[in-house]
Amino acid sequence: MSSFLISLVIFGFSVYLFVITMKRIKQLEDGALDARLKKEMESLIVEFNAAATRNISLLEEKIEELQKLIQKANQKIVQLDEKIERAQKPIVIEKIVEKPSSFAQEERVLSKPSSALSQESTVEKKKVSSLSRQEQLKYWIREGKTREELLAMGFFENEINLVEFLYRNEIKS
Numbered sequence: 001m002s003s004f005l006i007s008l009v010i011f012g013f014s015v016y017l018f019v020i021t022m023k024r025i026k027q028l029e030d031g032a033l034d035a036r037l038k039k040e041m042e043s044l045i046v047e048f049n050a051a052a053t054r055n056i057s058l059l060e061e062k063i064e065e066l067q068k069l070i071q072k073a074n075q076k077i078v079q080l081d082e083k084i085e086r087a088q089k090p091i092v093i094e095k096i097v098e099k100p101s102s103f104a105q106e107e108r109v110l111s112k113p114s115s116a117l118s119q120e121s122t123v124e125k126k127k128v129s130s131l132s133r134q135e136q137l138k139y140w141i142r143e144g145k146t147r148e149e150l151l152a153m154g155f156f157e158n159e160i161n162l163v164e165f166l167y168r169n170e171i172k173s
Helices: 002-088 102-111 114-129 133-142 147-152 157-172
Strands: none
Touching: 133 147, 133 157, 147 157
16 A cells, blocks of 8 residues: 555646646746737837828828918918909999090180189089099090009009090990
8 A cells, every 4th residue: 555655645746746837837828928919019019100100291291281272272262352342343334525626625725714714724623523533534534634644643553444445435436
């Protein structure tokens, strides 16, 4: 029986060593798996960061492009608003009477006395000042004022061009 007991003690000791060895092997494998998992996770994180950096730089470029486009769009909107505002202003078109020939005017002026001339010029100035801006311009164009004189009087180039164009069309028709 002593050999049986010795065999049993040896068997129990071997089982004990087997269990302890298995625990150690399992711990080593878990540690090795942890190390492999850590390496894999680190490589995934590095790839993710690189992809995120690329995407962020692309987004920043697109944001800059969009800001430039928005700026251009705002400028176009302002220009369109100005054009709409100009287009909505009413254009008053009146028939312009042909001015009498210079010879007939000179005769009329020469035939009147000087007091009548000064009286006529004051009446004429009052009459012109009561007219609208366009009507005043038409009057001065009929009277033969030059472009420089009209500009000096405060009229704009575009106003003068428009009224002269309308005046020429009136004469033709």
